[in-house]
Amino acid sequence: DQQVKQNSPSLSVQEGRISILNCDYTNSMFDYFLWYKKYPAEGPTFLISISSIKDKNEDGRFTVFLNKSAKHLSLHIVPSQPGDSAVYFCAASKNTGNQFYFGTGTSLTVIP
């Protein structure tokens, strides 16, 4: 059973515009939500996280929003750059360090 879902396999955005990547989850007991970025033939790299007690976390061009009532989170990238083209994975975790659930990923293409 997929506890974390990314329903958009791909997204194309013009350079300089906003990219919005979405993620839904089913388990209300998750304590943390994370976004990872993955380039081909590389491992995922951590991008940004948010605790379940917050509704927004910002780091430079990246902002994650959490809507607990809807069990939904989104990653906003503003402005989008060609180097942002990658696969983005959403992940959720309980505060145990040993349970991480990943979505299937969204492939972002930023068009110059």
Place this chain on the structure above:
Amino acid sequence: NAGVTQTPKFRILKIGQSMTLQCTQDMNHNYMYWYRQDPGMGLKLIYYSVGAGITDKGEVPNGYNVSRSTTEDFPLRLELAAPSQTSVYFCASSYFPDYIEQFFGPGTRLTVL
């Protein structure tokens, strides 16, 4: 720091063969993990370790074994390889509970024919 390193990068196995995927981290992280990623799917946890000598099963442990004799190394053993184990394998580490994020290695692409 090299971070998390994995060897080999690629491997082709025949059905029934065995192999060990190596993983080493130089960040003194306490937690280490093995994931597999099948095409079009997210990462699924195979095994994890909270420290040297302590390992436990994740979501998809069948067909695999692990050991953790040192803080740095966390090898994954495949016994009697099957085509269903064709996947990309990622090792990761973290310094829990101080930090929630995981650091991933570059992956090993395994094909079982």
